[in-house]
Amino acid sequence: MPLSVADTRLTDARRTELAKTYADQAVGLLREAKKRGYPNMEVLKSDHSFDAIRSRDDFRVLLAGSVAPESKP
DSSP states (O other): OHHHHHOTTSOHHHHHHHHHHHHHHHHHHHHHHHHTTOSOGGGGGTOGGGTTTTTOHHHHHHHHTTSOOOOOO
């Protein structure tokens, strides 16, 4: 998404549209990975590859569902 936002050959509106589309697709694919049992969802919290979508509400919801419950003594 950072590349689409920086592409000066595109209009502002088109850059914004592409960035949203790519972010929507990224979160959708991550949601599908989780649904199919991807075992390492916790890495999404710290991997800088996901910085561009980290502020999105749908990404936060996805991560909130991946937190392991606290063990009881």
